[in-house]
Amino acid sequence: MNASISREHQFDDQVVIPALGQQLNLLGFEPEPAVLAEGTYFDAPTVDLDSYDHVVVCVSGKDSIACLLALIEQGVDLRRVELWHHRVDGAEGSTLMDWAFNDSFIEKFAAAFNLPLYFSWLQGGIEGEMLKMEAYSKPHVVETPAGTICLDRDTSRTSPATRRRFPQQSANLATRWCSSAAKIDVGRRAITNQGRFLGSKTLFVTGERRAESSNRSKYNQLEPHAVDRRKGRLGRHVDAWRPVLHYSEEQVWELLARHRVEAPVPYRLGWGRFSCMTCIYNSPKVWATIQKYFPERVTPIAGYEDEFGCTISRQKINVVDLSATADAFDITDLDALAQGRQREYTLPIFTPEGKAWQLPAGAFVTEGCGSV
Ligand code: SF4
Known part of the structure; x- marks a missing residue:
């Protein structure tokens, strides 16, 4: 079998057939060809x-x-x-x-x-x-x-x-x-x-x-x-x-670990996602953490909420009051905390030789902080 035919078969196995099966299962039908727009694949790893x-x-x-x-x-x-x-x-x-x-x-x-x-x-x-x-x-x-x-x-x-x-x-x-x-x-x-x-x-x-x-x-x-x-x-x-x-x-963390790419700073601080720091999806706990460790970031947001007469929260609670309803993360990674306050990034991208790669505090955390 030549390489291109082999690649086509692999493509059928990994892309076309699973995509068809998935669509059918979702619909609860016996196998019938599902119609996806041209060039569209539900699964294409x-x-x-x-x-x-x-x-x-x-x-x-x-x-x-x-x-x-x-x-x-x-x-x-x-x-x-x-x-x-x-x-x-x-x-x-x-x-x-x-x-x-x-x-x-x-x-x-x-x-x-x-x-x-x-x-x-x-x-x-x-x-x-x-x-x-x-x-x-x-x-x-x-x-x-x-x-x-x-x-x-x-x-x-x-x-x-x-x-x-x-x-x-x-x-x-x-x-x-x-x-x-x-x-x-x-x-x-x-x-x-x-x-x-x-x-x-x-x-x-x-x-x-x-x-x-x-x-x-x-x-x-x-x-x-x-x-x-x-x-x-x-x-x-x-x-x-x-x-x-x-x-x-x-699997994502395993991939970063395999390539010894350090977990980015937000995860090291306890965030589960690396979105905007002051994301509109931040949970009370995340706002409490920002208020505790980066209070200068909460003040302008609260100022705009007052000025507009409209809060980020659908419950009409401003970010200062929201942050008072939860406990902050307990940040123990002081290097990451110092980096969180600086514009110039000075930490390594790859885990240095001789040091073990670290799963960050924010791994598997489900606290809201980013759109889904
Ligand atoms: S939803 Fe996205 S763009 Fe909007 S504040 Fe959150 S991270 Fe930023």
């Missing part, structure tokens, strides 16, 4: 990585790090891989949402793997968008191999609008607008405004896992990305792939 010209890995927390490591284990050609990160606070001075060290951490992470890194962001970040009053949203800024581009908004089809309230917890992205405004829209425009993605194949890699929520349990593992135009005049072929969609959290 491996793909033909060599068929892509660009592999974009969106990096943030442990699951996206696991994506990169899974790609490496699957033999990806690292010359085609680039890392992207959407700055939720932008780069104009806002410090409302993100961890202080995040940009520096991502830069050092990319350097440790010798990979190009491109930041992109909504000018002014989530804070700027939240303060919008009878105004248009700010431009997007995208770093590219050819330099940084600033993408103005199309004001011909929209009207000025007012937000002046925090995004609210919801599966609806119009209500939980932070995810769409600060990440999803930025990523889409970063693809659609770069000519290098035309007439080529791009794999867009993100780190969602089915075990995180019932919503994510229904995600397809491989599908055409929202900006895919493979059949159009532009020939822009973009696949969205979630290589660790089927992983348990245990």
